[in-house]
Amino acid sequence: MDDCITLTYAVEGGDLTHAGEASSGVKQALRKLGLDPSVIRRVSVCMYEGEINMVIHANGGTARVDVGLDDITITLTDTGPGIPDIEKAMQAGFTTAADSVRDLGFGAGMGLPNMKKYSDEMKVESVLGVGTTVTMVIRIE
């Protein structure tokens, strides 16, 4: 892939008042690059859901976005508890979110399904007690 730009962000865990700032930063950067709104929208959904998951489920992590000529790759890495059953976690409606975050509107169990739906490729790698890495590729038409 021909990289044009790499963006990196540190995402803080547990802090839901600032959650989404990395995603907003990515959106602004892609706008400045003049990318198609539908591509920006897909990246925004994937990035936000992944960012929120790191905040809520993994005590934070890092986000890296590689903007190439043909595609955009989002890599989200955390050192959280890991996902015991990835297949189950990917199912629509599955959640382990606490009541406190459900009260804010999270915990529908739709984040990972959204990421799958809006990306062209998605890979979830997770080791219990070590952490999770989610990689998503969004192709630019």
Next chain:
Amino acid sequence: MTVQGLIDAIPLSVFHLDDPDRPVEGGYCGDLLSWVMGRAPAGGAWLTIMSNVNVAAVAALADTACVVLAEGVTPDPPLLEKARAQGITLLGTDLSVYDCAVRLGGLIEA
């Protein structure tokens, strides 16, 4: 129909108005943020009873034309602050989500 058109016709109260001339194309009703993120159409009106600060990020990233807080809900102060900072149009009504959606639908189709 523009955002200002909806404000006048439904009518809606204004917490923060960013772009009154933005056209409103469709809408979405929902309070679970991942559903909204995955389903709300860009340029649509998002009707909700959620009033916490995370509404701003979802509205911005889903690129909705406006957020309408129904059932007389008012924004938590951090949400209003973020809406102002990020240029998100935040409106309100005492109508139920259903009644507001019915009026919105009639206006958009007209």
